[in-house]
């Protein structure tokens with residue numbers, strides 16, 4: 433009898449998100465086992481129990497998915513899992529802290545395609561503002577864009593948080609971004625004026641720029657919002673906007689358009705966990721590659 437395909441979903445948060453649980457069942461896992469409030473030190477024991485209970489072949493039917501709202505902790509858990517595994521007891525591994533990696537991969541793939549189609553050139557040659565970039569989506573998007581060669585500025589309402597995020601991005605992803613404090617809309621607007629691309633990556637329901645401010649910006653510029661919860665991050669950018677020109681040279685992407693690609697990226701990566709010949713390690717760069725493939729870039 434073929435073994436059940438199990439996904440162990442670990443998170444440092446007190447509650448594991450139903451988003452990833454639902455997506456994993458829909459991708460075809462037979463069971464998804466959530467572990468909340470896990471710390472990095474607990475990962476080796478957990479991984480060993482998964483490995484040894486199912487034998488060398490059975491381990492192939494078991495995967496570990498690392499979620500949680502802290503990017504640094506999730507990366508620490510991935511490292512701990514990788515160093516615990518040894519042949520032939522291998523498990524598929526995937527890390528996507530609070531959906532941040534697959535969302536950032538979708539955001540950048542869609543933004544890059546739009547910039548190219550509007551004659552703005554490759555993302556890696558542009559100035560990118562990651563507004564409210566101290567969450568998982570913002571840090572991952574900033575890291576990917578900076579690694580592509582873009583000049584990236586990341587903001588927070590607090591200078592300390594912006595600097596801490598920039599240090600984390602450097603240490604986890606080897607990417608350099610410029611941290612800036614933007615306490616309110618006026619600061620953000622002057623940074624947005626100097627950027628070619630504005631990525632609004634603030635918390636759900638937090639408006640970052642008003643419509644009047646957005647319309648005062650000069651194009652060519654791409655503005656993208658990931659916040660699907662009203663009020664949106666960029667006022668007047670509708671969730672379903674896919675490249676609409678809201679003023680001369682100002683092209684916008686809405687949260688549902690990013691979300692549609694994020695969904696497909698996560699779903700196809702989960703299917704890789706189920707079907708890959710050898711158990712994969714799916715990290716931020718893997719999400720990025722899949723985003724580009726699915727976007728046809």
Ligand SMILES: NC(=O)c1ccc[n+]([C@@H]2O[C@H](COP(=O)([O-])OP(=O)(O)OC[C@H]3O[C@@H](n4cnc5c(N)ncnc54)[C@H](OP(=O)(O)O)[C@@H]3O)[C@@H](O)[C@H]2O)c1
Pocket residue numbers: 530531532535564565566567568569570587588589590593594633634635636637638639640658659660661687688690691692694
């Ligand atoms: N479209 C999709 O498919 C998709 C998928 C996943 C997530 N999302 C969305 O992506 C966004 C980012 O997610 P995340 O988990 O990275 O976000 P997050 O950690 O909840 O928030 C990001 C940052 O927003 C800032 N912020 C919080 N409240 C604010 C306010 N009232 N005004 C201005 N800034 C505020 C905070 O930065 P400072 O305190 O440092 O200023 C915070 O670190 C969210 O809107 C989320 O709903 C979208």
